[in-house]
Amino acid sequence: MNKKLKIFLISLIIIILLSVIIITTLKLLKNNQNNEETSSYSATAVTIMKELNLYDEINNKAYSKTIEVLLENNNLEPQYLDEYYQINYTNITNFSTIINNLLAKNYNSDEINYITKNMIDDINILLSMNYIDILAFKDISNFDINNIDRYLNYQEENKDYDLATVVTYVNIGLDKEGYSEYTEYTEEEAQNDLTILVNKYHKLPDDYEPNDLVALSYNSNYYLRKEAADAFERLTNAGVLEGVxxxxxxxxxSYKTQEVLYNRYVARDGVKAADTYSxxxxxxxxxxxxxxxxxxxxxxxNLTPEHYEWMLNNSYKYGFIVRYPKGCQHxxxxxxxxxxxxxxxxELATKVHDSGLTYDEYYDLYIKETQD
Ligand SMILES: [Zn+2]
Incomplete structure (x- = not known):
């Protein structure tokens, strides 16, 4: 009895095991024959991949949303298949056309992932140009895509500058002759913004005159805007206390006074020389x-070297910077x-002082509103 039961049980287990093996094998065989039904891709995508004879190749790899979208838009170009797998899908208009255009310009998948993630608003500018090494600019905060041609030209002419310097200098306008192109402020901007940058690329309106000029205690014909005049008193007093x-x-x-002054210098030294100091x-x-x-x-x-040194190290505490320091003429x-x-x-004078930058550079890096 016991032996019979044992044999019966063993046979039963063997039969069950065999059944499991057979069913699994059949299932696997069936799957291999009809793997259309197990494809992760949409029906439209599957149809196109079959047309392209890429069914097996694509289905043997992990699912890619990028591939699917390309297929669904009938934009998949087989020669880029490997790159497509490295490109992250992003939900942007014309995704598949854009990445094909970038691939055609020789951008690689890393660059394309960066562009579609960070630069999609500027995509038309990029697509209108030949390939550029866009990742080289990715950590440069004041990079402006609208200036890209100028950066590349300026870099070509100034190979000893690093890219961050190139970007800042071009943004300032240094790739162009001073006064050749400039923005002109409104009277309102000039009046309301004490941090305004004025240089050979930024002009004040001819008839602009601040509405809060006050006389300095030193000379009643000398004027500054109220806030600056008060600060100047504090600066001079601080100097006196330290024997400076x-x-x-x-x-x-005024504009008129500057005109007379500048013209006098031009008459004396010529335009080129006058432009270096006036x-x-x-x-x-x-x-x-x-x-x-x-x-x-x-x-x-002029200031004595000792007084100049004091000014470089102290004027910011009273709100003033030395605007044209040594070695910054370029x-x-x-x-x-x-x-x-x-x-x-x-506050700002301290930041500019601590940065070690000229105000032209500081303004471009930290103050100027980013262009839309
Ligand atoms: Zn001056």
Whole structure:
């Protein structure tokens, strides 16, 4: 009895095991024969991949949304098949056309993933151009796609500059002759924004005059805007306490005054030389009422090296920066002017001082509104 039961049970187990093996094998065979039904792709996609004779090749690999969308739009180009698998699908209009266009321009999948994720608003600019090494710009915060041609040209002419420098200098306008192209502020902008950048690429309106000029205590014919005038008093007082005695000698200047001054310099030294040390009318910070030239008590129109050093290290505490420091002529477009101070307010002047940048650079990197 016991032995019979044992044999019966063993036979039963063997039969069950065999059945399982047979069913599984049949199922696998069936799947291999009809794998259309198990494809992860949509019916439309499957139809197209069959037309392209890519059914097996595509289904033997992991599902890709990118591949599916390309197929569904009938945009899949077999020569890019490997790249497609590396490209992340993003839900953007004309996704498949865009990536084909980029691939045709020799962008690789890393670059395409970066572009579709970060630069889709500028895609038409990119598509209108030949291939550029776009990833080289990805960490440059002030990169502006609209200037890309200028960056590439400027880089070609200045191979010793790194790309971040190229971007900033071109944004400032340095790839073009000063005064050749400039933006002109409105009177409102000039009046309301104490941080405004004035240089050979940014002009004030001819008839702009600040509405809050006040006389300096040193000389009742010397004017600055109220806030700058108050700060200047604090600066001079601080100097006195530290034995650094200096006086203003040229504060606010109207457009007309600047015109007379500049023309006099041109008559004396010629345009080219005059442009290195005197701004053309409309392009002077003095017209802002936020700039003042200072001299040491024993000099007619300059600071002693010691006073200049003090100014570099202290003026920011009172809201002023030395606007045209040494070694920056290629950026500021003006020779070193130890005497020329620009008021920015304590907070901004401190940041500019700490950055070690000229105001032209600082403005482009941290203040200028990004273009839409
Ligand atoms: Zn000046």
């Amino acid at each position: 005695i200096f006086y203003p000698f040229s504060p606010y200047r 701004a053309r009318p409309g392009f002077s910070e003095h017209q802002l009422g936020l700039a003042v030239d200072v001299r040491s008590s024993n000099l007619p129109d 950026i500021t477009q003006f020779i070193e002017e130890p005497w020329h101070l620009r008021y920015l307010g304590v």
